[in-house]
Amino acid sequence: MICKQCGNELAPNDKFCGACGAPNDAAANQSAQPRYEQPVQSEQPRYEQPIQQQYGQPAQPQYGQPTQPQYGQPQYGQPQYGQPQYGQPVQPQYGQYTQDQLAGSVLKFGILGLVFSMLIPLLGIIFGAIAMSKAKNYALTYPLVGKAKTGRILGIVGLVVSIVWIVLGILAVL
Structure with missing residues (x-):
């Protein structure tokens, strides 16, 4: 290469002429061009390119696009069947009971155990045992408080009174 100002010979990488200091236009143009002749190819697909689906595999969603829900999956913002919405009380499903219903059941069997312990002691033992079992479950x-705790106590009392009546009945016969 030759300098346009003074005619001095320049190396291809020289940015300025060593004799006159004039800029080398050819070296400046080379530095402005990209250094690589071929673009580097990425191993990962770009987001603009569609993902090709292979047989037997579920489709992969592309970024930024909403996906269609699969069978059995809830859509966003919609409650599933049996799931409560915010601000609504929880309704038990078939075969399930609420906490209050379970506590009431323990209390009912405790009362029956106490009542039948004085009338028919064998039924008092049965109902008292059921009340204790329900209280355990x-x-x-x-937490064992309120109706459930009261029902457990009444079941224990009914069980003890029934046993006392049975023992007194056996001793009276002898």
Whole structure:
């Protein structure tokens, strides 16, 4: 290469002439061009390119596009069947009971155990045992307070009174 100002010979990488200091236009143009002749190819697909689906695999969603829900999956903003919405009380599904219903059941069997312990002691033992069993199951999920605790106490009292009546009946016969 030759300098346009003074005619001095320049190396291809020289940006300025060593004799006169004039800029080398050819070197400046080379530095402005990209250094690589071929573009580097990425291993990952670009987001603009569609993803090709292979047989036997579910379709992959593209970024930024909403997906269609699969069978059995809830859509956003819609409650599933049996799921409560915000601000609504929880309704038990078939075969399930609320905490209050379970506590009421323990209390009912405790009362029956106490009442039948004085009338028919064998039924008092049965109802007292059922009340204690229901109270035990209730305590696995909820704290044993209120109706459930009262029903358990009445079941124990009914069980003890029934046993006392049975023992007194046996002693009276002997």
